Amino acid sequence: MATPPFRRQSPIHISHCTLAASFDFLGDRWSLLILRSALFGVRRYDDFHTEIGIPRTVLADRLKRLIASGLMTQQDYKADGSRPRKEYCLTEMGEALRLPFLAMREWSDHWVGQGRTPPMRLVRPSDGSEIHVAFVDDKGRIVPPDDLAARFEDWAPHARDSAE
Amino acid sequence: MATPPFRRQSPIHISHCTLAASFDFLGDRWSLLILRSALFGVRRYDDFHTEIGIPRTVLADRLKRLIASGLMTQQDYKADGSRPRKEYCLTEMGEALRLPFLAMREWSDHWVGQGRTPPMRLVRPSDGSEIHVAFVDDKGRIVPPDDLAARFEDWAPHARDSAE
DNA sequence: AGGCTGGATTTGTTTTTGCAACCCAGATAT
């Protein structure tokens, strides 16, 4: 899959890398688990707490950080028979993590789940055909993983291009 | 993008979720940064150390864990003028993280990088056309993100199917 | 022999985590 040649340094310096930057707020077991649940539709403090077994203090902290990072928002809700409470929903930015997370899930079903049949499949509702995450080019064709190369902008600490 | 309805519980119990399981070994800022560098072609202890500014103790620990998880392997190498050393390469399993990581990178370039032009683009070497990560069905057609549904295996703690 | 270097481990200190207990507001029950 386009294995790059040996390098002493990444072509993109870590301080200019948005990916590395994003690990600041989601490179954390608990944050990732919260987002996983949130992408499934879970919204409430206590539901997160019981589902993922996160300590309450850590949950409060992580929700605060996810909100500060723009991934989630607080909204009021009112279930009848109880007082108004907050629920924690994904923002558009957080919702957009669905694709990377589903890519990750395919990976983990394959490599962690080994032979077991995956507990979930993605299908197209219209015809029930199975859906996966893949590379596509701008003409809508699927690109085999070994047929891609990276092009870098100049200001990154050199290492001109990189083939496969 | 197929926002799911409110739920009190994820359709897949966390103990059966390979995605959640994978967060055990890569739900960690440092592990993610190491993998990012490794996917770029970095292999040596000291290169990881200087590039990502990870404390040596933590680096040693993370490399050990990544090896134990099957994502990396140790190999001997010998640069002339110095004694034999180890280098840390991705296994096939680790290499396979390229797709999820690139999906993640598209996300972060868009949402974290805001307006800035991304430092890296993926292209097809043959015709230079730009490449992205997307959903595709089994006939090779691109699927718009709002046209997918999840199907669950039965043994997961119920919540029959889920539309969009 | 002595110094240099990449690749670690050890030691002591600071931060983060995890757990338990407590607080608080509103709904409901008495």
Added chain:
DNA sequence: ATATCTGGGTTGCAAAAACAAATCCAGCCT
């Protein structure tokens, strides 16, 4: 009105992990 329950937190303390610095170690060079 008072008590009590319940979801949604905060506070305080012990345990675990992260960090920095020093040390170690093997083999290449002089």
